Amino acid sequence: MTGNLFIDSAISVVxxxxxxxxxxxxxxxxxxxxxxxxxxxxxxxxxxxxxxxxWLVDADAKAALARNEKGELALLFARGDDIVxxxxxxxxxxxxxxxxxxxxSQSDHVTPKIVMQLDDGGNASGWTPAFQQGKR
Amino acid sequence: xxxxxxxxxxxxxVPAFLALILIEIVVARRTGRGRFEAxxxxxxLIMGFGSEIAPLIGGGAIVAAVFFAAYEFRLATIPNxxxxxxLCFVIDDLRYYWWHRISHERRFFWASHVIHHSSQHYNLxxxxxxxWTGQVTGQILxxxxxxxxGFHPAMVFFVGAVNLLYQFWIHTELxxxxxxxxxxxxxxxxxxxxxATNPKYLDANYAGTLIIWDKIFGTFxxxxxxxxxxxxxxxxxxxxxxxxxxxxxWIGIAKDLVSARSxxxxxxxxxxxxxxxxxxxxxxxxxxxxxxxxxHGKKSAGDHKGRRKHQ
Numbered sequence: 001m002t003g004n005l006f007i008d009s010a011i012s013v014v015x016x017x018x019x020x021x022x023x024x025x026x027x028x029x030x031x032x033x034x035x036x037x038x039x040x041x042x043x044x045x046x047x048x049x050x051x052x053x054x055w056l057v058d059a060d061a062k063a064a065l066a067r068n069e070k071g072e073l074a075l076l077f078a079r080g081d082d083i084v085x086x087x088x089x090x091x092x093x094x095x096x097x098x099x100x101x102x103x104x105s106q107s108d109h110v111t112p113k114i115v116m117q118l119d120d121g122g123n124a125s126g127w128t129p130a131f132q133q134g135k136r
Numbered sequence: 137x138x139x140x141x142x143x144x145x146x147x148x149x150v151p152a153f154l155a156l157i158l159i160e161i162v163v164a165r166r167t168g169r170g171r172f173e174a175x176x177x178x179x180x181l182i183m184g185f186g187s188e189i190a191p192l193i194g195g196g197a198i199v200a201a202v203f204f205a206a207y208e209f210r211l212a213t214i215p216n217x218x219x220x221x222x223l224c225f226v227i228d229d230l231r232y233y234w235w236h237r238i239s240h241e242r243r244f245f246w247a248s249h250v251i252h253h254s255s256q257h258y259n260l261x262x263x264x265x266x267x268w269t270g271q272v273t274g275q276i277l278x279x280x281x282x283x284x285x286g287f288h289p290a291m292v293f294f295v296g297a298v299n300l301l302y303q304f305w306i307h308t309e310l311x312x313x314x315x316x317x318x319x320x321x322x323x324x325x326x327x328x329x330x331x332a333t334n335p336k337y338l339d340a341n342y343a344g345t346l347i348i349w350d351k352i353f354g355t356f357x358x359x360x361x362x363x364x365x366x367x368x369x370x371x372x373x374x375x376x377x378x379x380x381x382x383x384x385x386w387i388g389i390a391k392d393l394v395s396a397r398s399x400x401x402x403x404x405x406x407x408x409x410x411x412x413x414x415x416x417x418x419x420x421x422x423x424x425x426x427x428x429x430x431x432h433g434k435k436s437a438g439d440h441k442g443r444r445k446h447q
Contacts, residue, residue, distance in 0.1 A: 016178070023161055080175050080256070
């Protein structure tokens with residue numbers, strides 16, 4: 001490099017942009033698709049002892065929510081082209097159901113608020129105890 | 137041989153980094169043997185860029201001064217000969233093994249190192265995903281004993297740079313196995329295991345250049361063709377934001393320290409294994425392995441004697 005911090009930094013920024021552009025052109029902009037099967041696969045890997053008894057899957061395939069008999073919840077959501085999971089004890093997850101839209105937020109400082117579109121908000125009726133536990 | 141000047145090989149290597157990343161992108165696209173995502177690569181490269189800037193802002197100069205001061209009190213003066221450079225490299229590689237292992241086993245050090253593991257991808261850009269807070273954990277001080285023994289600071293910096301360069305190319309899925317070379321040297325296959333979160337791969341392959349250290353200290357695990365590595369950390373990040381990537385574990389430590397009810401708890405949160413908690417409700421990698429064994433049996437979780445890896 002040149003030894004000049006400003007020039008070297010500018011060169012680095014241009015090089016980074018070039019490499020990112022190359023990755024973008026070669027691989028497009030793949031987005032993680034949270035189907036039931038994909039969510040089950042990720043959950044089985046991350047939390048193998050979580051026996052889901054029920055699932056809610058986002059109609060836009062961006063997130064899914066599972067619950068087990070203990071009342072624990074597992075949230076799975078797309079991050080880039082992959083899926084990330086979070087497991088919550090009963091009462092630890094903040095949720096809000098508005099019609100067919102389920103808003104899931106948490107105090108975790110690295111996880112964004114998740115908005116799930118449900119085909120039928122009524123599907124979530126069986127989840128009421130879990131949601132009520134989670135509301136704060 | 138008292139001229140301890142060495143080439144700045146990192147500066148020379150930067151164009152090669154760029155070329156190799158572009159080649160990997162093209163080959164991965166054509167063969168389907170690798171995976172890139174622009175957002176992930178951008179985060180990795182920004183982290184790499186920041187890791188070069190951070191020491192200029194922080195204590196890089198101070199630590200370097202300590203380094204050179206130690207040389208003033210050295211036990212011996214080791215000359216600049218080809219074999220002393222090799223000797224320095226081998227000893228520094230052993231030092232790297234233990235530094236790296238501690239960086240996985242103690243949360244204070246993990247808070248800095250976790251950045252390198254925070255990508256769910258494994259490609260050459262992942263190699264450049266480096267910490268911004270390495271100076272905070274004082275990693276260079278772990279190399280001070282080499283200087284104190286009598287290796288010139290410039291030589292120690294040089295062999296460290298060679299080690300760093302070596303570790304770049306092993307971050308790829310394009311190269312599968314490398315035959316007898318894998319007996320002694322760290323390779324893409326060995327390092328894929330290190331970056332994997334599969335329970336059977338946790339706590340393994342801490343080597344820098346020489347994989348022999350893992351074999352000697354019982355942390356070596358070969359890649360199993362039947363179990364493809366899944367990369368990242370146990371609790372993968374939900375963001376590509378470089379600021380959060382850089383500081384998320386430090387923030388987590390700060391939150392835990394605020395909630396701690398005793399000095400013991402503070403010590404546990406700071407220097408316990410990643411995932412330690414007073415009530416045992418969180419998962420350390422040892423617990424993850426135990427859980428896996430309970431579900432799938434001992435064989436599937438691996439039988440090496442390595443301990444904890446990362447949360």
